[in-house]
Amino acid sequence: MYRTVSQLDSVMGILAAFFPDLCSRVELPNRSIQGRPIYALRMRAGGGGARRGVLLVGGMHARELMNPDAIVELMLDLALSYLNETGRSYGGASWSALDVKIMLETLDIWILPCANPDGREFVMQQVGGDRMWRQNRRDNPGTPCDGVDLNRNSDFVWGVTGPATSCNPCSSTRSYLGPTPFSEPESKNIEYLCDTHNIKVFADVHSFSEFVLYPWGHAPTQTTDSTKVFTGLATGTCAPLTPAGYKEYMTPRDFSRYRTVSQRVADRIRQVRGRNYVLKSVFEVYNGTTTGSCSDYVYSRHIANASRNKTYGFAFETGPNTGNDVLSFQPTDPEPIKRDAKAGLLALIQQSICAIDFIGTSLFGLSVESIRTIRDRMLANTEAGRGWINLFERVQFPLLGIVLSDRTLTKEAATLVRRVKTLTTQHKKAIVSKEDVDRGIAFLDELAKRTTDKKVKIDLSTVRRFLKGAGGQDVEKVIAKLGKSKPAPNKK
Amino acid sequence: MKRPKMAKSHKREPGSSPNVRFEGTVHATRSIKGKDWANSLDVDRVPDSKGRIKAILSIDDCVRLLEEGFELRLHRAQKIGPLDRSLIVTDKAFKKWIDGQLSGMKDKPMPEPFAETRDT
Incomplete structure (x- = not known):
């Protein structure tokens, strides 16, 4: 009818x-x-x-x-x-x-x-x-x-x-x-x-x-x-x-x-x-x-x-x-x-949802243009970079619900978005500090603890492993590395 | 932008033919030259999972295509006319449906959103 x-x-x-x-x-x-x-x-x-x-x-x-x-x-x-x-x-x-x-x-x-x-x-x-x-x-x-x-x-x-x-x-x-x-x-x-x-x-x-x-x-x-x-x-x-x-x-x-x-x-x-x-x-x-x-x-x-x-x-x-x-x-x-x-x-x-855009722009009024530029001009140009983009797009929806359901996690996500924005705006001279890495890993671990989706857990551990190796490096090198090495899940 | 030239037409309006159309497939015969013949058939194409040239054909289309040397395989005749009245939702049924959907919903309060905006 x-x-x-x-x-x-x-x-x-x-x-x-x-x-x-x-x-x-x-x-x-x-x-x-x-x-x-x-x-x-x-x-x-x-x-x-x-x-x-x-x-x-x-x-x-x-x-x-x-x-x-x-x-x-x-x-x-x-x-x-x-x-x-x-x-x-x-x-x-x-x-x-x-x-x-x-x-x-x-x-x-x-x-x-x-x-x-x-x-x-x-x-x-x-x-x-x-x-x-x-x-x-x-x-x-x-x-x-x-x-x-x-x-x-x-x-x-x-x-x-x-x-x-x-x-x-x-x-x-x-x-x-x-x-x-x-x-x-x-x-x-x-x-x-x-x-x-x-x-x-x-x-x-x-x-x-x-x-x-x-x-x-x-x-x-x-x-x-x-x-x-x-x-x-x-x-x-x-x-x-x-x-x-x-x-x-x-x-x-x-x-x-x-x-x-x-x-x-x-x-x-x-x-x-x-x-x-x-x-x-x-x-x-x-x-x-x-x-x-x-x-x-x-x-x-x-x-x-x-x-x-x-x-x-x-x-x-x-x-x-x-x-x-x-x-x-x-x-x-x-x-x-x-x-x-x-x-x-x-x-x-x-x-159609973009977690970074929503948390950064809609909730906290932060422009995320520099992050988008890195994605589109640097990562999107290589197969490995596109692999990282795909990984992010895969996990963002299941994780966004977890983040938005907890105000502390939402604030922490916004803080991390703000830090990534700062680093990517000045990426030629900026260094990813040990504190950045620790804070990022703590956030990933919290998400891993709260999700029940095994595939999401694997993706989070892939990001965690990469992030662990980024401490002390300048941002340009970190981005270049993302563009060269595909996300590889831990086989263990 | 340039206005396109009107293509030459010898046909009546689709639907003005006798009260029937056909569902069929169009096939090239030996007299049809070139690979791109399917692009200029001027028929109402419908997708076909087997990759055939499937179309809804008026009687005029059939005559023209046969004259041009194509072979037609007609699978079904369609009577030309409006949608059967029995397939149209009546206003009474519509009202019953929408009332049922929204029963008890008017003035229902909005749930608490995840986060108020930038002052969070």
Whole structure:
């Protein structure tokens, strides 16, 4: 069963009315082509100022009906879990009350569950409607054909065609890219949210095929030739991508991050009821060029304009290919697939948290830019360095709950973040003192004592061993060593 | 940015054909030259785990593709029309669901947050 646009809007309105300290509903600046208001909901709890934002979008393609329902249900589930201080389970995938608390108190979670309300209405419209409608309801002038594909209309290599991207409003692809980039009010709302909020992670939820997708869509992704950047490509050509055989660059760090996060999302989905979501780049879906997609656009923004924040853009394709396209898009019982989707989205939200950023910036007002610079410019450039980054990202979520549950530990974490910030700001002359090492080890030991997760304990002991050898060395050498030697767990 | 040139169209609006579409796969025959034929088929592609060129095809699409020399394997006919009314949540059922979810929740106090901000 599928909810109407007004029912989806009602869920957001009711959440905002019932729980104003937790949920805010915002009408976005651009109404749909047919004049419908389009709403987003922000969820956040606790104090603190600037936060990392996560944006979850559904319903861009009208016929993919399950995802708007799944997204509003997820928000309701999060609100109820937070307020009742209970955990949340979808099949075999569970999150504790503490997990939910961390998500809502460290992030701004934005949802735009129904990005294309006119299209959804048309799918459900009992007279003249079409359940396979995909695009918005733009009346394309001079043609008998309606609709623009909102997921081809973003300003990213726009106007380059492929197997599912067309310049023809009457194309049978149902993927008309529109007259100009961001010509459509519905896609402009995505741009608006990225421009006005600190969106670090984005997920555009589609159906079907059980994929977790990452950039790029216009060309195959490669990590070795940094001269191949989309800003140099011809756009608006209404022709296939040139030059032939072009492959787009992604930094090894970002590629590794995309693969790692996507795998964690897929792992969590598998826990629900055993479905195997496959990791792919957007290009691999049709083995051909897809341009103007939202997930590529959000990730491309920081490359096209260095003053913008980096946003990791993902797309999900929920639900299996049943062999019957109507039932794949609109299963008679969408509940199991919605549970998969909700688990995947929760996993992604969890992966969006940065413990250092939250403790440093949000709780204690410390800029952690120097630490981020070390990560991105020094560690991210080597395989060993990326191994340390992965280790940190792996343990931060389970440990953040322990730290934040104890004010003394929270303060100690902030003190350590402040010290690391000082050392990394002056890293050429700064020395890691014995006191630094002792304090760091005491903190690690306390965490190891409190966690019950064996894998986390192993990771903590790996960090401990490295830290023990860092005393008396200058910071530059310590960072260089991190970039050369992979984290090696103690084999004992 | 330059406005794209309009591609030549000989087709009717998708959905304006007789009241049926087909789910099918498109296959090249010997008359189809080049490796990239799948990129310019102009059909409503859907992903296929076996890597086939799977699409939702109108009658016009079928005629055109056959004329262009492709082989089509049609697996299923879809009647064109709106979502079955029985799959749409009624307002009454919606109200019952949301009331059930939020029963006893209105004005529920917010839990104590982990830490108040910078004065901690």
